[in-house]
Amino acid sequence: MSDTGAKLRGRIEPPTLVAIREAANLLRAGDIVGMPTETVYGLAADALNPDAVKKIFAAKGRPADHPLIVHLPSADHLPRWAASIPKDAVALARAFWPGPLTLILKRTSDVPIEVTGGQDTVGLRVPSHPIALAMLQVFDSGIAAPSANRFGRISPTTAVHVQEELGDRVAMIVDGGPCEVGIESTILDFSRDVPEILRPGAITADDIAHVIGRRPRVRGEAAPALVADNAPASPAPRVSGALAAHYAPRTPLRLVEPALLVEEAVTLAGEGSRVAVLARVVCNPQDSRLIWQTMPTESAAYAQELYASLRAMDALSADFILIEALPLDADWRAVADRLGRASVGAGVRDDPPS
Template sequence: MRVKATEENIKLAGKIIKEGGLVAFPTETVYGLGANALNPYAVAKIFEVKKRPTFDPLIVHISKIEWLEKLTTQVDEKALKLIEKFWPGPLTLVLPKSNIVPDIVTAGLPTVAIRMPSHNVALALIENAETPISAPSANPFGYISPTTADHVERMLGDKIDLILDGGKCPIGIESTVLSLIDEEPKILRPGGLPVEEIEKIIGKVKIQPSSEKILSPGQLKKHYSPKTPVRIFKSLDELSEINETENVGILLFKKNELKIKAKHIEVLSENGDLIEAAANLFSALHRLDDSGVSVIYAQAVTETGLGLAIMDRLRKASAPAEN
């Protein structure tokens, strides 16, 4: 069932979470598929519905700082500085977990990923549920993340208890995940908070490449993928090599004057604004995937600010399937 995110419906959604159900809800980044983070049986439903492997940990969403003390065993000075500056917002912190966090949430790791979303609907839902909420993106595992209730309804509508429609997600790309477990802070997933902003607060951070050991969501080499193959191109000159008879879709960073031969073209930002491009990325990929093209050519962007997160998503979308 899909409903508008009214006060009454948010209360209903909170009741569903309390009773062990699943609710899709908007955050400032993407739509999440939420369950009571402290109920392992409810969390197991997330993995079942998404067909998500259990080695991939989930992010725990909170609405009050008080929950941090209950969910973790240590919050250091760097974490406190980042929380003061960026919470609520698109920053997830990986910290040592306490015993109340079920192992299914953390994939058996001794750490837990926590964030406080800034979306009013998300915060109100967590308050009404009276519990932290585990919530990966509300889509089948590995597919393009949802940034509208339409995306969620099309992909999971008949499999979950409720969809709270709160409109389009303003940031449109998942949160930045930062591990503070080791002495050297590490970005495990670039996202909606640019790395440069984090470094202004705590100094230089390392960007961890995708690896065999999954320490946070979004670290698999192939992820965020449309069913249609994606190929990244750097120069518009490369488009001249496309055969006129090819059934091609093109994802452009910004508008240009070239006459491009393609069945379907999406432009992320008329003026080449990275914030606007990030907000439109997943919706554009959804439209291209639904257009019936046989291949999607995606234009590379500069890897500064949100460009780092955009390129992370495009590389994972274009990666070959893992055996």
């Protein structure tokens, strides 16, 4: 193999065995690489190397107290990372790994505090993307890999998105094609008495209940009667993607109820604004200042297209992005969560402060 240090940083490589081995070697050398997963592309580093992990925070502009998720080659690696593993967590790992479920567990002493944001917990998952799994198996240890974008911005779902975001901050990017799921994993906390979903994703509370026989709490929902015994819940650990402002375009973004969407878009265009619209309904506006993109009507397909669509809209130099507000049912919870956070953080043209 040729000297990887002489190669152009930030380059995109096809997912060959040679590229996968090179990526693993770069990780062993303490560098960072772009890695595809089924959710979004990750910015990968050796999770047991504190100096390498610090490079993730520097490249992203991410606060040091914001914990990272560690990706494992298989559930067999759990004991090295988790100090105690409840039986329900084991059952969920068997049911959903490899897949888009992150388990928050008490960490072992091996896990660097740089990974956990100084907490006594660690987020762990086994991704299902075949290229990610191949990289993990060649590397044979845990890889810390938050989304490969500047902190607070839209998560990348293609290799080109990573290159546009990070350039030569990353040693190389392994191209695994567009991400199949398209939004980040469900985060389920097992570090306290009652399991709680701290970030919604493709795996829902009902999916989890089907496996373990009880429905977890969901952050933002009222506590179930079974656990509402007037005792205050202990504070949840900090986790990725839980800040009010996240996943945000630089263009101001508004969520608009379906019945008002066309009227607001036409009004803004009539006032001279250039308006980009994402909606589940078809519209063929006559005003050239209106750019209308029709999104899928099924939640999983919508999620898969969401970030790429937001990036495309953000590149149009529009004055506003309007997005049709989504239903409140469980199927749409994860996508609605991302859009709500995107709307809070949108409109800042500079990189967010680190």
